[in-house]
Each structure stands twice: as C-alpha cells, then as structure tokens.
Amino acid sequence: MLRVSSEPFNAGEELSAFERDAAGAGAVVSFTGLVRDHASSGDVKSLFLQAYSPMTERGIEEAITAATERWPLTALKVIHRVGEMAPGEAIVFVATASAHRRAAFEAADFLMDYLKTEAVFWKKEATETGEHWIDPRSEDYQDRARWA
Amino acid sequence: MLRVSSEPFNAGEELSAFERDAAGAGAVVSFTGLVRDHASSGDVKSLFLQAYSPMTERGIEEAITAATERWPLTALKVIHRVGEMAPGEAIVFVATASAHRRAAFEAADFLMDYLKTEAVFWKKEATETGEHWIDPRSEDYQDRARWA
Amino acid sequence: MAQILFFGRLMDVTGKAEETITLPDTVRDTSALRRWLDQDRGLQGALLEKTVRLAINNEIVADPHPVNDNDEIAFMPPVGGG
Amino acid sequence: MAQILFFGRLMDVTGKAEETITLPDTVRDTSALRRWLDQDRGLQGALLEKTVRLAINNEIVADPHPVNDNDEIAFMPPVGGG
Numbered sequence: 372m373l374r375v376s377s378e379p380f381n382a383g384e385e386l387s388a389f390e391r392d393a394a395g396a397g398a399v400v401s402f403t404g405l406v407r408d409h410a411s412s413g414d415v416k417s418l419f420l421q422a423y424s425p426m427t428e429r430g431i432e433e434a435i436t437a438a439t440e441r442w443p444l445t446a447l448k449v450i451h452r453v454g455e456m457a458p459g460e461a462i463v464f465v466a467t468a469s470a471h472r473r474a475a476f477e478a479a480d481f482l483m484d485y486l487k488t489e490a491v492f493w494k495k496e497a498t499e500t501g502e503h504w505i506d507p508r509s510e511d512y513q514d515r516a517r518w519a
Numbered sequence: 520m521l522r523v524s525s526e527p528f529n530a531g532e533e534l535s536a537f538e539r540d541a542a543g544a545g546a547v548v549s550f551t552g553l554v555r556d557h558a559s560s561g562d563v564k565s566l567f568l569q570a571y572s573p574m575t576e577r578g579i580e581e582a583i584t585a586a587t588e589r590w591p592l593t594a595l596k597v598i599h600r601v602g603e604m605a606p607g608e609a610i611v612f613v614a615t616a617s618a619h620r621r622a623a624f625e626a627a628d629f630l631m632d633y634l635k636t637e638a639v640f641w642k643k644e645a646t647e648t649g650e651h652w653i654d655p656r657s658e659d660y661q662d663r664a665r666w667a
Numbered sequence: 668m669a670q671i672l673f674f675g676r677l678m679d680v681t682g683k684a685e686e687t688i689t690l691p692d693t694v695r696d697t698s699a700l701r702r703w704l705d706q707d708r709g710l711q712g713a714l715l716e717k718t719v720r721l722a723i724n725n726e727i728v729a730d731p732h733p734v735n736d737n738d739e740i741a742f743m744p745p746v747g748g749g
Numbered sequence: 750m751a752q753i754l755f756f757g758r759l760m761d762v763t764g765k766a767e768e769t770i771t772l773p774d775t776v777r778d779t780s781a782l783r784r785w786l787d788q789d790r791g792l793q794g795a796l797l798e799k800t801v802r803l804a805i806n807n808e809i810v811a812d813p814h815p816v817n818d819n820d821e822i823a824f825m826p827p828v829g830g831g
Contacts, residue, residue: 491828511829652679
C-alpha cells in the first residue's frame with residue numbers, strides 16, 4: 372500500500388490501522404522520518420518535498436514489489452509526504468509485518484534505503500540562513516549498497 | 520523508559536506519544552510484537568507471560584543502558600506485557616529515536632534480540648490441542664549473537 | 668525457612684509456583700538443593716537440567732552456591748519474552 | 750513544442766519549474782539539448798553535470814537519446830526522499 376500526498380498524517384494512527392490489518396502477523400516494524408528541527412545551517416523553519424508523478428510512485432511500487440519478493444511479508448505500507456512541512460511533522464512512514472521480526476526489520480530498512488537514495492523526490496530545507504537543497508548523504512548510498 | 524505491566528496497550532497511541540517526545544529526532548523506529556493467531560499446534564486461544572520482578576525489570580534496564588551507550592539515541596521506550604493475552608494483542612513495544620535512521624534501526628533490533636533471548640520472561644501458549652511453554656528459537660539466539 | 672519459586676514449565680512439572688520449606692541439614696548449596704528436591708519430588712531430573720538456572724534473592728548464581736534458610740531461591744528454565 | 754521540466758535545485762538555477770519551447774533543428778538528442786539549453790540560458794554547465802539525469806515522457810534515459818517536439822523532457826538532479 373502506497374500513498375504519496377501533501378496531507379499531514381499521524382504515524383501513530385497509521386500504525387494502529389496497520390496493526391489491525393496485520394493481526395496475526397507476530398512482528399510489526401515501523402519507521403517514521405520526522406522533519407528535523409536543527410540543521411548545520413541553523414534552526415529549521417520548513418522543509419519542501421517535490422515529487423515527479425507518476426515516476427515517483429512507480430519507483431516506490433517497484434521497491435515494494437522487490438521487498439515482498441525478498442521477504443515473507445504479510446502486510447506493508449508506505450506513506451510519503453510532498454509539499455511544505457514544519458519541523459516535527461512526519462515526512463515518511465514505512466510499516467512492515469511478518470511472522471518473525473527479522474523479515475520485518477530488514478524489509479523496513481531496505482525500503483528506507485531505497486526511499487532515501489533512489490525515490491524520485493527533491494528536498495529543500497529552509498533555515499534561518501536561507502534555503503538549501505539536500506542531497507542524500509554518503510552514508511545513505513552506503514546503506515543502500517548493502518542490498519545489492 | 521520501561522513499563523512492564525498486565526495492562527493492554529495500543530502500539531499506535533504509544534508511538535504517537537513517543538514521537539511527540541522525540542520531536543526533532545529525525546528517525547523513529549518501532550517494533551510491535553503481537554500474539555500470533557496460529558501456531559504449529561493449532562489456532563492460538565491465548566498467551567500467558569510470566570515475569571520475575573525485579574529481576575526482569577533490572578535486566579531490561581541494563582539492556583536499555585547498553586543500547587544508549589552504543590548508539591546516539593535521543594529517546595527510547597520499552598513496554599512489555601505480562602499475564603494473559605489474546606491473539607492480535609500487543610505483547611511488546613520498542614521505540615527508538617535518533618538523528619539518523621541506522622542508529623534507530625539497530626538499537627530497536629538489538630533490544631528485541633535481548634528481549635527474545637535474555638529478558639526474564641516465560642511464555643505459555645494455549646492452542647486447541649493444549650498448553651505449551653515456548654522457548655526462544657535457535658534463530659533468536661543467532662540474532663542475539665550478532666551484537667557480541 | 669527458604670522460599671522456593673518455580674517458573675515457567677517447572678511450575679507445571681512441580682504442580683506449584685512456590686513453596687516454603689525448611690532446608691535439610693545436608694543441603695548447603697545449590698547443587699545439593701537441586702538433587703534433593705528433584706529426588707524428593709520424583710521429578711526425574713527436571714531440576715538437574717543445565718538449562719535450568721538458579722537465582723538466590725533475585726540474583727542468578729552459578730552452581731554450587733551456598734543456600735541458607737531465609738533465602739528466596741528460584742528455579743528458572745530458559746527465558747525469553749517478546 | 751517540447752515541455753521542459755526543471756526539478757530540485759535546477760528550478761532555482763533556471764528560475765522556473767517548466768517551460769514550453771520549440772526545439773531548434775540542431776537539437777536532435779539529449780546531449781545536444783543539454784549543451785544548447787545550458788549555453789542559451791548562460792547556466793555555466795549546470796545542465797551538463799553527470800549527476801543530472803534526463804527523463805523523457807516519465808522514463809529516465811541515457812545520453813544521447815533522441816528528443817522530439819511533443820516530448821516531456823525533465824532535468825533531474827540527484828534524488829532522495831525520506
């Protein structure tokens with residue numbers, strides 16, 4: 372299940388709904404990415420996320436398919452925001468369910484590495500000192516390379 | 520933060536509260552363990568969890584300390600139920616927050632491996648065919664050994 | 668009087684979660700306690716298994732460890748939560 | 750008329766998110782398009798960077814790839830969400 376939307380969402384409510392659907396799964400892992408409140412260039416005022424539809428959605432769907440082929444998941448959900456958001460707000464939510472925890476942990480980890488380095492988004496952070504486009508960190512590319 | 524209690528809890532509500540506290544963290548990982556609805560011995564009717572206080576709490580607190588020394592976490596929460604519970608109910612909830620996702624993923628993974636193999640609990644599953652005490656699986660011990 | 672606790676499957680094996688007993692004079696350490704209790708209750712070795720650890724006053728100990736009246740002594744089969 | 754899209758930092762560099770242009774006769778592939786647009790707008794190589802990928806009609810392509818009027822052509826700097 373994938374949702375790319377400019378609507379704010381609450382990760383806790385999404386997790387509750389996910390666990391209702393995934394009942395019987397045994398293990399549920401969630402990841403939430405929140406807009407940070409401080410960057411090296413100062414306090415963060417806002418974050419802007421840009422997508423290119425339908426390329427963005429198509430790429431995430433392919434990563435979801437890859438995850439479900441690689442791990443025995445009983446449920447999976449990805450939510451990604453676009454547009455303008457404030458510090459503390461959720462940018463991304465990934466939830467995975469499986470009979471045992473290793474599959475759930477690894478699949479969530481894998482999807483986040485995809486989302487950080489290959490998903491078709493561009494991010495601009497506004498701080499006290501101005502606006503800055505943010506590229507993935509070298510650690511993000513290293514993390515992604517673990518799954519090759 | 521640790522809570523060992525016979526009170527049912529909702530993982531989504533716990534995650535919402537955790538993210539309010541962890542605002543600014545960037546990355547939040549949660550793990551929820553749910554009572555499975557099916558075992559090799561048949562449909563699960565209930566699960567009973569027994570603890571030995573304060574040894575149980577002391578051990579988990581030590582694991583929490585080890586996690587906070589090993590990873591740069593900004594927040595951490597562990598909830599574990601004891602007593603009788605029904606299929607689909609949450610047994611355990613671990614949430615970790617950090618500036619970047621790798622620390623949050625690894626710390627949650629580490630804590631779950633501790634909880635599965637070393638935390639002082641005993642589990643009895645009641646299915647159609649009777650009651651069975653459940654030991655950790657060999658995979659659980661292998662997972663735990665990754666952190667040595 | 669020592670307080671003996673049986674956890675997990677040992678609760679079912681012994682038919683009780685706890686009991687208060689007077690330790691015989693011959694039982695001065697955990698190894699002796701395991702042997703005596705197992706034989707006395709006819710448990711066929713359930714308390715002698717290496718995977719069963721003993722805790723005295725909420726601390727896990729290695730055999731043989733002194734036991735005394737007034738101790739709380741727990742028989743702990745393999746643990747695991749989640 | 751081709752539809753040109755500029756994403757991420759290229760939106761700021763070019764001062765616009767999209768524009769509709771008639772491709773000159775000399776511009777028949779993505780490599781030529783990069784050179785021509787970069788020079789025409791005085792972008793000092795921003796569109797020539799190897800990390801900037803081009804997508805034609807929502808599919809990423811490798812240089813040089815044919816371009817035609819009626820194509821939607823996107824200039825995509827390095828991506829990354831989360």
